[in-house]
Amino acid sequence: MSDSSSADKPPEKTNKPSFDxxxxxxxxxxxxxxxxxxxxxxxxxxxxxxxxxxxxxxxxxxxxxxxxxxxxxxxxxxxxxxxxxxxxxxxxxxxxxxxxxxRPPYNILLRDDKTYPYIFLSSAHEYPRLTFHRGNRRAKGEYFGPFPNRYAVRESLSLLQKMFKVRQCEDSFFKNRSRPCLQHQIGRCSAPCVDLIDKKDYADTVRKSTMFLQGHNDELTNEILKEMDSAATDLEFEIAAEKRDQISHLRVVQEKQYIDNGRGDIDIIAAATASGHACIQVLYVRHGRMLGSRSYYPNLGLIENQNDLLEAFISQAYIASGGGLGSVPSELISNVTPSGLDGLTAALSESSGKQIKILSNVRSGRARWLNMATETANQNLTARVNNRQQVRDRFEKLQQDLQLTDLPERIECFDISHSSGEQTVASCVVFTHEGAKKSDYRKFNIEGITGGDDYAAMRQAVER
Incomplete structure (x- = not known):
């Protein structure tokens, strides 16, 4: 059902707004x-x-x-x-x-068009490999994630190398090996490329890696514990020691990354505002494991309090867009109660097709992680505001040194580079009162000039 109404009249030479x-x-x-x-x-x-x-x-x-x-x-x-x-x-x-x-100018806008990374397990090879993946998921295999950033992926891959030694090399590299590579020598690969592990044992390490990535760590720990006891009983102490190390790694992960004994999916959201700026910190928990965090710095628009800020952020980040990591978790925890909580919860549940809870009063492990998110949001916001003030101070100093009438609004810096006069390129970086504006950075391929003529290259770049 829709109903549109509007009213306006020609501008008058009065102090009243032209809109009636x-x-x-x-x-x-x-x-x-x-x-x-x-x-x-x-x-x-x-x-x-x-x-x-x-x-x-x-x-x-x-x-x-x-x-x-x-x-x-x-x-x-x-x-x-x-x-x-x-x-x-x-x-x-x-x-x-x-x-x-x-994208109206007075609304809060989330400028975040990055794709999220995954861990990819290939299935088209008799010895599957684990690798970092970002982009379209078209290759045959299993994708684990998404993760909040590449560092979370690298950390998980590094841990899997230590525990289960599943290969992470390219297929072309794998096919051309005649002896084990450095990864095997430092204990991070089982060297299936030269048949130092049979297919059955390798498949078992792949299965255990999958269990870890799916969050079945309790079952995995119990299974490895039984294998360690069995190896020790059979006097295979080297194998038992390897299983012991795997259990040790798993317990370290549990101590560092697990929010509680549950296996739920939770996003913990904390908002901070100061001096007309805002920071929203999100901690991502999947299968009970802390995957990482992400900072957002939205334009406040007309928003004047954290309650309205969280309502706007959650509606944009989660309704009809799948949430911060591609899926809406069953539980959102925030440091303040979003405005319009009932309507927001109903909209999230309707959009995601499942029941969603938004909580702000939590205890124990959840309260600890919420405090962490809140402190991080405040620290990040303080650093950002201070940095912007320093940038503005530099603009004012430049105005003073150059004796300019008006404060510069934008600085464009050009540079020329070439290799012995060939393949000349120019680059442009841009700074505003907000700091570096990377969306306006440009690179130009310079053509039609005498090799090594930086002045001609600079002129072409500036004109373009």
Whole structure:
């Protein structure tokens, strides 16, 4: 069900805004829905949702609007579209989809288009290998993950090398070996390339690696413990010592990474705000094991408190997008209660097709990890704010040294490189008051100049 209403009139030479809010509000619906605000050019300014549209929209046009950002927004409004929905849950899902599609400047925006890495176990080879993988999952085999970053993948692969010695080399390297490589010599590969392990034993190490990656560590530990006892009984002490080392590695992982005795999937989310900036720290727990964490620094837009910030973050990160690691966990734990908790929980459950819980009052292990996430968010935010202030101080010093009238807004730095006059390339790095702006970095292939002529290369790069 949808219903759109809007009102505007030609600009007048008065101090009043050109948008006629009184006429608009007089006919505005009192049902739940989504509203879209536009500027004079018909571009989106802000998209929001409300349980009671008329009350929510009226709050923007009160004599004392809450905050300078809201005042700036209201001055730019020329048109508002309203879409009535059947419930607050429908409004939240629609709002989330519209924000992602339109990316309005006054909404919180999560700029995170990175793909997440996996551990890949090949199945097309008689001696499968484990390897780092990022991108499309088209090759035959099993994918474990996703992981929050490449460091978490590398750490898991390194541990698997120590415990089970499954090969991680390329197939081309494997086929051309006539003697064991360095990985075997340092005890990190069983050297199936030169038949130092038979297929049955190698398949067993692959199975155990799979159990570890699937989070079945208790069963795996018990199985290896029985194998160690059996080897010791048969006086095979070298094998027993190897099993002992595997158990030791597994217990270290449990001590460092396990959040509790359960096997649940949990995301722990902590928000911190200061000086108009925000940091959201997310810890990822899968099968009861801590995989790692990730920091987000969203643009606050009109948001003025952590409750609204978490509502906006969770709706964008988890509704219809699969969550931070590709799937919505059954439990989210946050350091403050998100605004609109009931509607947010209902929307998450409907979007994911399973029951989702959002908690903020937790105990024991969960409380410890929540405190860790909160402290990390505060530390990261403090460091980011301080760094940006240092960058601004440098801009002001540059303005003073160069005796500039206005403070520089952007600095572009160019450099030329070539190999003995050939294959000339130019690079450009960009700095703003926010620091390095890597999205604007550029590299240019320089053509049509005399080899070694850096001046001509620089001119071509700047003109381009």
């Amino acid at each position: 809010s009184e006429s608009f509000l007089a006919s505005c619906s009192q049902k739940p829905g989504v509203y879209q605000m536009y500027d004079a050019n018909g571009k989106h300014l802000y998209i929001g949702k409300a349980k009671h549209l008329k009350k929510r929209l009226a709050s923007y046009f009160r004599p004392q609007t809450p905050g300078s950002k809201t005042e700036a927004l209201v001055r730019k409004i020329m048109h508002i579209d309203v879409t009535v929905t059947g419930s607050e849950t429908e409004a939240l899902i629609l709002e989330n989809n519209l924000i992602k599609a339109e």
